[in-house]
Amino acid sequence: MNRSLASGVASVVSAKVVVLVLTLLSTPLLYRFLGASAVGEYAFLLSIFAIYMIFVSSGITDGVRKYLAEDRSVATWSEHVVGFYLRLAIALAVVGGLGLVLAAESGLVALAFGDELTRYFYVLAALVVTAQFRDFARKTLMGFGLERYSEPLKILDKVGFVAVAIPLVYLGFGVTGALAGHLIASVLVAGVGLALVHRKLSLACVFSRPADRFPRTEMLTFNTMSILLVFLLMSLYHIDIVMLQQFRESSDVGNYRAALQLAEFLWFVPLAIQTVFVHSTSELWSQNRHREISELASRTTRYTFLLTAVMAVGLAALADVAVPLYFGTEFEPAIEPLLLLLPGALGFALARPILAVSQGEGTLRYPVAATGGAAAINLALNAVLIPRYGMHGAAIATSVGYGTMFVLHCWSARRVGFDPLTDARxxxxxxxxxxxxxxxxxxxxxxxxxxxxxxxxxxxxxxxxxxxxxxxxxxDPTEPFELLSLFPEPIGSRAEAIHGRLEGRLNEGxxxxxxxxxxxxxxxxxxxxxxxxxxxxxxx
CATH class of the missing domain: 1.10.246 (Serum Albumin; Chain A, Domain 1)
Known part of the structure; x- marks a missing residue:
């Protein structure tokens, strides 16, 4: 892994570590103040929102960071890419926000989910608009390779949410207070993020008209495939929550969400790697450096497996201790679903970096097919197991769906043109x-x-x-020090010196x-x- 790529990963990982710490500290307060039933409603609403936002923003955010990272010969390429996607972002944000308002006003929400949830959809409608610009700003900065700016915005988003949501929930505003925290935090991040983008490139580019040879069709095609890919991924994340809400009480949904919350802690490093690899490996693909891509992917798979496996084993060993201490005794029913989710969460962690490298190549046919296969298995098993076994059935179905992601994306990677298992061990x-x-x-x-x-x-x-x-x-004995050598001073230089001496001993036999x-x-x-x-x- 070269230092520029490693610095991008380090920036993302550092921000994710801070966000993880904030999440670890704030989640028990939020869950205790809400209670299991309200947590179930809150998790259900966020799942609906996440699936809805796929069609509003996913093609835009993935597209802008991919195409900004590419070195094209088109004049003023960056200005036209940002302008193209910003116009699309504005249009879809307006349509998406109005769509939720109309659904709530017409009674469609009440018909589908019940009258008690209708009032929340007005908050979600506002959140559609603010989240669109928040995500556009962050992904644009990432496309420019400015993770040192984009990643602190995630910290700002989390701090803003915690600062607003926790007091409001404590004061009795319940789910509305939690959603208000997301809304206010996204307004703050969108404002700061767009200001940073404007410093790099004037947002007046939204009014510029690109030349005829600007690849609009290619970019829209990528958007379409990207939306399909993200939809399939989000179905793996959220379909269990949505279906469980229809068959069980909100308290069961809340306990299941608590189990998912802990299982998803395994993903923070794989998700950081995926975030950086999408645009970072685009350059390697454009230069046809297939061997280097395979080496990078397989080594990353091995490191991800090692790190995630030790976390999964530790979490499984301490589940009966950690869950009641962390969430409270009300959430003790979450222990068994957590244990069922951990094997699949490990498989999903391994699949994320592989998927990111495939996305960097730009041809999404095989990644979509692999993800679609896992999503279909997940949906079918949830439909069969949830009505009979409730949250335990959801945990089994989701774990199997997650686990098949790794197997199917290894197949997809070979079809795309690289082998993620070369040095995976x-x-x-x-x-x-x-x-x-x-x-x-x-x-x-x-x-x-x-x-x-x-x-x-x-x-x-x-x-x-x-x-x-x-x-x-x-x-290998040298690898821990090789990884530590990429860290900032004083860790980096000392680890590099140890790495050099250790390699010398290896060479001496x-x-x-x-x-x-x-x-x-x-x-x-x-x-x-x-x-x-x-x-x-x-x-x-």
């Missing part, structure tokens, strides 16, 4: 997860104090996982003895830590 990584799961679960069971378990199991579990990854060859010593020291350290905590019996 799937077998070794799977073995690492299985070997590490035994002591991690044992440790989680042995520590009876829930707060102590949350403090002890994650770091010790990560150490065990890393040791097993090195032992079975899922991770003395690495295996050093490698064994490292694993021995790691094992002894973990064993001593277990004794000190009373987890292990000294007589064993």
């Amino acid at each position: 799937i077998g070794r990584t799977t073995l690492t997860a299985l070997l590490a799961a035994v002591p991690i679960f044992t440790l989680a069971t042995a520590v009876s104090n829930p707060w102590l378990a949350l403090a002890v199991v994650p770091p010790l579990g990560f150490g065990l996982f890393l040791a097993f990854a090195l032992l079975v060859g899922a991770l 003395s690495a295996w003895n050093w490698y064994q010593q490292l694993l021995f020291v790691a094992g002894v350290s973990l064993f001593v830590s277990g004794l000190a905590l009373g987890v292990l019996d000294p007589g064993v």
Whole structure:
């Protein structure tokens, strides 16, 4: 991974880490103040909104960041791309907002979802407009390669939401207060984001008329395929919530949403990589650097698998502790759906970067077919299992749908022209997860104090996982330091120096003895830590 691409990923990951921390801190408050039933209504409304916004904005946001990243010979290319998509964004925002107002006024919403939800759709109508410009501004900045500006806007959006929504919900405004938080935050982000875009390129380009050879048809075709792809993806995210609301009480939907909330924490790094890879790999595809693309994709698949697997194992081991402490005892029914969702969430995490590389190529036929296959399986299983098994059926159906994404997108990648499994080491990584799961679960069971378990199991579990990854060859001894060398100072330079010395030892052929010593020291350290905590019996 070159440094420019790595810096883009680092910018996105850094912002996602901050947003993740804010989410971790604010979600328990929001869920406790709302209660399980209101959380169910809130999750249902956001799912409906997300599916609706596919047709309003997805083709625009994906298109503007893809085509801005391309180096075309057309004069004033960037101005015409931004102007073209901004005009489209304005038109669709107006039509989309009015569409929701008319649906609420005509009684269509009441007929489909009930009278009690109708009033929320007026807030959603305003949110359509503000979210359109928020997302357009962010994705335009990303298309220019300005992740250092676009990603802090995500933090601003989250801070704005938390600052508005939490107090309003606490004061008794319920779901309306939570939706108002999204509305006000998106207004703020849209204003700042468009101002930053204007500094880079005048927004007066919305009035410019591109030359006849400007590829309008190509861009609209990409939009159409992109909308279809995003619709299929969003169906995987939201169809279970929508269907569960129709067959079960809102409290069940709220508990299921809590399980999804924790399972989706596994995705923050894969989603960051996907966000950057769509436009970053467009340049590699335009230069026909297929071998480099395969190497990048397969290595990313391996790192994603390692990181997500250790998180999934840890979350599964601590589920019965984490859920009631995090959401409150009212959400304890979410534990079993969470355990059912984790395998599929791991598969979906692996599919996201592969999908992003395929999107960068621009021919979306195979990614759409792969995603469509997973979405069809997900829809069919939800339709069969939800009426009979409720949220447990939804969790099984969604987990299977998520898991098939990885298999189908590996097929899609080969059809597109790259191999995401060249250096993925799937077998070794799977073995690492299985070997590490035994002591991690044992440790989680042995520590009876829930707060102590949350403090002890994650770091010790990560150490065990890393040791097993090195032992079975899922991770080379130099790779952790190679990744750390991409970090800002002072971490980067120190890690790079260690990486250089370690590579030298490998080249001298003395690495295996050093490698064994490292694993021995790691094992002894973990064993001593277990004794000190009373987890292990000294007589064993």
